[in-house]
Amino acid sequence: MQLGLIGLGKMGGNMRERIRRAGHTVVGYDRNPEVSDVASLAELVDKLEAPRTVWVMVPAGAATQSVVDELGDLLSPGDTVVDGGNSRWTDDEKHAEELGAKGIGFVDAGVSGGVWGLKNGYALMVGGDKEHVDRLQPIFEALKPEGPYGYVHAGKVGAGHFSKMVHNGIEYAMMQAYAEGWELLEKVESVDSVREVFRSWQEGTVIRSWLLDLAVNALDEDEHLDKLKGYAEDSGEGRWTVEAAINNAVPLPTITASLFARFASRQDDSPQMKMIAALRNQFGGHAVEAKK
Numbered sequence: 001m002q003l004g005l006i007g008l009g010k011m012g013g014n015m016r017e018r019i020r021r022a023g024h025t026v027v028g029y030d031r032n033p034e035v036s037d038v039a040s041l042a043e044l045v046d047k048l049e050a051p052r053t054v055w056v057m058v059p060a061g062a063a064t065q066s067v068v069d070e071l072g073d074l075l076s077p078g079d080t081v082v083d084g085g086n087s088r089w090t091d092d093e094k095h096a097e098e099l100g101a102k103g104i105g106f107v108d109a110g111v112s113g114g115v116w117g118l119k120n121g122y123a124l125m126v127g128g129d130k131e132h133v134d135r136l137q138p139i140f141e142a143l144k145p146e147g148p149y150g151y152v153h154a155g156k157v158g159a160g161h162f163s164k165m166v167h168n169g170i171e172y173a174m175m176q177a178y179a180e181g182w183e184l185l186e187k188v189e190s191v192d193s194v195r196e197v198f199r200s201w202q203e204g205t206v207i208r209s210w211l212l213d214l215a216v217n218a219l220d221e222d223e224h225l226d227k228l229k230g231y232a233e234d235s236g237e238g239r240w241t242v243e244a245a246i247n248n249a250v251p252l253p254t255i256t257a258s259l260f261a262r263f264a265s266r267q268d269d270s271p272q273m274k275m276i277a278a279l280r281n282q283f284g285g286h287a288v289e290a291k292k
């Protein structure tokens with residue numbers, strides 16, 4: 001099958017390789033000419049036979065919107081666009097409507113696997129109409145892991161990205177739980193090597209997981225994580241998970257706390273703890289530490 005693939009960064013570049021290894025033809029476009037197969041989106045569209053399928057793998061938000069807009073002008077009725085980025089699910093309905101008005105199909109695909117996807121495959125959570133999703137089956141087969149799972153047609157447009165968003169919310173909470181356990185173990189003198197405790201958990205325990213394996217990898221590289229600053233960014237999906245929970249009145253205390261822990265990591269000196277120190281001092285005369 002032929003596929004146009006837009007965005008050849010860490011994810012898209014490896015996906016092009018995995019799809020090619022499965023015997024398909026991929027025409028890739030990236031703003032960086034060194035990795036791009038064609039010079040423009042128009043050339044990419046020209047190189048594909050109708051009905052075309054074009055997979056968008058660029059950052060969520062404005063970048064994805066601008067590519068979808070351009071594709072809406074370049075593609076023809078009967079073609080299909082797939083958004084495989086970490087887009088907000090509410091953008092999917094908009095994109096499906098905008099493209100649908102021109103007779104172009106739209107599929108949203110949540111893609112998980114990170115930099116390991118080329119080797120292990122990418123887990124895919126897909127949303128869209130069956131006719132559009134079915135057309136993409138050969139590509140989904142090429143990308144997904146080899147086992148029986150790792151792919152789901154989760155529902156209508158938006159369901160793929162909504163599922164991936166919740167996956168990422170769970171990812172935040174699991175990482176936070178391992179991180180908290182690690183910090184506590186590091187604190188006590190009775191444990192000789194936290195790394196070896198983590199390693200022992202990789203087999204037989206209730207909490208074994210790929211994230212745990214990756215934590216052991218990280219500790220093998222830097223046993224006490226001395227080389228890192230305790231600072232974590234977020235790309236949006238944790239926030240959207242919490243927003244969706246509020247909109248649906250679903251309690252998500254753990255995922256919400258793990259998102260807020262990242263915000264706290266970006267503060268060198270906590271403004272709210274200043275207020276707490278000030279109030280303890282006001283009502284109880286408790287000592288405060290002066291800023292140096």
Ligand SMILES: O=C(O)[C@H](O)[C@@H](O)[C@H](O)[C@H](O)COP(=O)(O)O
Binds near residue numbers: 086114233237238
């Ligand atoms: O399943 C995955 O492969 C990851 O979740 C992937 O999608 C990415 O690493 C996250 O988007 C990072 O998200 P944050 O920047 O929000 O931690």
